[in-house]
Amino acid sequence: MENRRHKLLLLPSALFLSLLSCGGGGGDDDSSLLFFLLASGNGACTAEPLFGDQWHLLNSGQSGGTSGEDAGVTGAWDAGYTGSGVTIAIVDDGIDILHEDLRANINTSRNYNYVESSTDLAPHFLYATHGTSVAGVSAADCNGKGVSGVAPDATMVGYNLLLTNSDANNADAMTRNGDIVAVSNNSWGAPDLLGTLNDSLSSSLWRTAILDGINNQRNGKGIIYAWAAGNGQNSTTNRIDNSNYDGQANFRGVMAICAVSNAGKQSSYSERGANLWVCAPSNGGSLGITTTDIRDNYGYTTSDYTDDFGGTSSASPLVAGVVALMLQANPDLTWRDVRYILARTARKVDPTDTDWINNDAGIPVNHKYGFGVVDASAAVTMARTFTSIGGSSTLKSKASNTDSPAAAIPDNDVNGISRTVTVSSSGITDIEWVDIEVTFVHTYAGDLNFVLTSPDGTTAHLSEKHVCTDGTNITATCPFNGTWRFGAARFLDETADGTWTLKVTDGAADDTGTLNSWSVTVYGR
Template sequence: MTRPEARWKLRHTLIAALLAASGPAYSATTWDPARPAEVRIGSLVLDDTQYTNVVVTVGDLHSFSATGPQRTYDSFNPANGQVTFATLSIGSQTFYDVVISIAELVSVGGASALSALTPNDPLFASQWHLRNTGQRGADGAAAKIGEDLNIGKAWQLATGMGIRIAVVDDGLDIHHEDLNVVTGKSWDYRTNMYGDPSSSSSSHGTSCGGLAAAIGNNLKGVTGVAFNARLVGYNLLEAPTDSYGADAITKDLASNHIYTNSYGAADGTGMMAPSEEVWRDAITTGITLGRSGKGAIYTWAAGNGAPNDRSDYDGQANHHGVLAIGALNDRGQRASYSEPGSNVLVSAFGGEFCDSQTTTTTDVSGADGYNDGDTPADIAGRPDYTRCMNGTSAATPQAAGVVALLLEANSALTWRDVRAILARTARKTDPTHSGWSTNGAGHPINHEFGFGAIDALAATRAAKTWALLPAQKTVSRSAQLSRPLTIADNAAAITSTLALQGSGIRQLEFVELAITSDHSNVGDLEIALISPAGTASTLSVVRDCHDDQGSAVGCGAALSSGFTFGTVRPMDEAADGTWTLSVRDGKSGATGLISAWSIKAYGH
């Protein structure tokens, strides 16, 4: 922010200046010397209506910034009668986020229903996850019209301008023609210094980057969800140590808004995979100090190990500080590989497999990468792009892109506000699925989808007028066990309760269950936590386990040192009341005891 005298000068120059809007779809905002007290605003969007050529008289100047741009469009706040100009040019100087009050509305040139923005990128038509028109996959099967992020109109509100997304992955093609990468700020863990994190094998990270934020409206390739956001790449997966894993999610914390993470525990094993303390400490640092105390946002892949795995078993994806993202196919159903879980917040789109329908995005430049000429179903003649990116790996950067829209729409949002907005505005996808139920706060929930499919328009609209959540409260309570609880072999469930009173938490945001048991095969166990309102969170199911090569192995005594599960399903319920743990052994051959269990409730 500039000095007070500069603000005074700007106030007195305002009505004699040329006002330039940065929105790509609209005419500029202008000033007519013949009417010096008036400004003609090219376009303003209110609710579902676009108003054009809005003439107002200028009142007071409230604030401005010398750095930017931080937003795509001019906007109007009806609650206080203030207009925010995205960009204001006065002579050779440019100012951003200029907030003025309107003294009087003079006239409105026109009004029309808000329409979806259609980017001019040549491969946009195949990006069904952005606009599903029933595109056919490689197998000829048509997608279900409308099963997409519902983002076209959201782009008339925000495009990710001013937001920086860190892609933590196997690399990022920082020279790609369709990616806006911040120069000199990507990190190469092969040398552990700033540099080029890309390689001929970094297709995964490059594809993730394109899904999140490929440049839009440049007539080149694809469109990213947040097509005006900027990217950096950290190739953690080229040197995946615990210390580097913690470093990657806090690197340049003062500059990054979002960290998108499409990796995690080995898929399909059924094994418990607890997180490391150094990683948990890093997440705490990020959500506490990131974005000037509002918290960095971590989108995290729920996992691709279904049907044998659940996201609940992954100590990173089930952590309270991350947003676990599931994947849907082109019909709005859970993708066959996407892991269900009580920790899954919402779902985006990954498709199934390349021989049917997956997502279209950027690939590493040149002949290497996914689109190397050996996959007939891929895009012919466009080796820098691919239509074969799938998985929760594809869904997660889409979620990061939507988060970028929310942060542009309302920079005051905390990471907790973002989580709440995504949950409360999600669409009930695959509505006849038998797993849908309603939690005690009235929210539809499903272990397969979380709160549902991300709705970018509903979320962005909500962000613009969102009332920030109160300060977070946490409370922990341990069950008082007079003696360990016996888990009978292949028998009915054993239950245990604890009472939580006086927590002060009227609306839950997340709940952790910590449990310790010496049972010799966790794969025998079905574990559930039931909230005082009756919402059941399934955390473990009876299963077989496999090693990385697919050979059958025992699941082991994975709870012997304690394991922490997480659930979002009781969101917005009250915390106080009786919490119930249910544990059932569903196979013969192993028994054990529960020596301790506790919950930690997060909310406000």
């Protein structure tokens, strides 16, 4: 799954989410001048020269796609929302800040170059292959040239964090410019396609920074973090990764963003997960994503645009752009408000898929799609008149008792073991998130299925039997010995108090293990 991007950048590939494809040419010719429009926003952006290729913004069935399988962006533009006044941090490998379709939207005094400890990203533009395409999805300019971003009047700041990851830098990038940054896009994470529970990047420093971001930044209303869910599912039938095996994508302060194709189906690489929030259109069908590329011969193409960007790396900045539209519509929204609105306005994609359920609060949810595909038009409509559910200061949380069975998990046995814990006197009638901490030992953790059932009877598949790999081949061992925190979004608006049940089964012979202890912590109002 590795591609040439990694070699070009001379980076540890482990720090990147793989894109399933890149390259391909976009149009960038002088004819774009004919379309130059002074107007910004509203319907004018549909006149951008390459808009017709941007099916993720408006899918009319281009190249065999399914009409309507888009993010509902033009409806939000028509209502007057283009991201004006909202700043998005593009936490990536940098941005080509002189690109014709990006430069007007970049606050150059607030960029950050982690290699040189400066605000100057320009000398490193040729390394910004990935970030330049990500930035264009969120907020390419509506200027009569090239493409449009979801939020063409938003402001961006770029950080080249991925050129020099460290725990300290990873944490710093989460709250940098916290006085102006409203939305933080993160199309990166732990390595894909290994099948292991991986918290190599979700250090306590990073988690503390995310909590600072939601609790204190943006004048206390909280930064909204969009996070790529991961590209490591492998295929819809032979799974490897699940988004819940990544300690960043499953953290309660971020929204894990999955990907759907232009046919309105799960992109085969897009990881499942009980932690998924919403999906957004990306590649995986008959078309990739058309966005900005580093100028000239640098980047994925020899032009200034690409028509073949993708992965959850592209889905996440699409949602970040939608959040910018929402915050223009209602700047008072807290981070909790934004998440809630996105969940409640998401579109039920692939509606005949058998994984869809209505949870006990009547909210549709799916392990492939979270709450569905982001719908910008519906989101800004709800945002405009939304009564806040509160920020961090009013978020309640309550932990269950800890159950410590120290019990062997029956090998290759569908019955496994079922255990319960109790949450009581939480005062939480509307769940917003659930953490599940499980302490266990196993010689091949890929054998295990963990299924959590809420007091209201909704199930969440936290871990699913799968193989582990060394990046190429299936490995003989896949040990785990410690505590893993899973996250679950699926219980949104259900009641916290009552009995929570964890069923643990081992689905393959020989390797064995022990469930030592577990508990849940519920967050909500």
